Amino acid sequence: NAGVMQNPRHLVRRRGQEARLRCSPMKGHSHVYWYRQLPEEGLKFMVYLQKENIIDESGMPKERFSAEFPKEGPSILRIQQVVRGDSAAYFCASSPGRVADTQYFGPGTRLTVL
């Protein structure tokens, strides 16, 4: 049973470009979470999705950031018009059910904005 997969593992973008981060949850998991981690900081919750629905996006910046989890395919975190401050590690996690269930994390995508 493959774990949570994220790609790309490393992504370099220039200011103003778009970044698309993909996350494939573990088989059988219908809940996906996205987190951002700055260097030397803890993980900051961004958004919680179930299939085709955003359940909680209280941690998402109001502009430029969006997330989706379509019926088919991976979850996508999209950052438009990236700025240097978006440089961070972005982790995706999945769980079989509710929030308090164990979350299984992917290896992360490290975004660098030049």
Place this chain on the structure above:
Amino acid sequence: LAKTTQPISMDSYEGQEVNITCSHNNIATNDYITWYQQFPSQGPRFIIQGYKTKVTNEVASLFIPADRKSSTLSLPRVSLSDTAVYYCLVGDIGGGADGLTFGKGTHLIIQP
């Protein structure tokens, strides 16, 4: 207002037992307590989860007093490979994302 409070860092030696305590004074009735471990450049990994009293698995024990305002992660006979950041989370089983703040965790350093 932070939901959990942990020491920023701890040091210990190989073979010792390490206890990391997390304070969660405002824990709610529906909240579970979960601990994660994170190595550099990797995603966090689940260690243990509990609601009250004591939970033990193959890698750790979790002690939760009756008032549930704190919890202690106990790592028996640590090794160098246990050097990592340990996060304590308090999560609402009702489905809200309030408990999904990892904070800065406790940086545990194990020395030979």
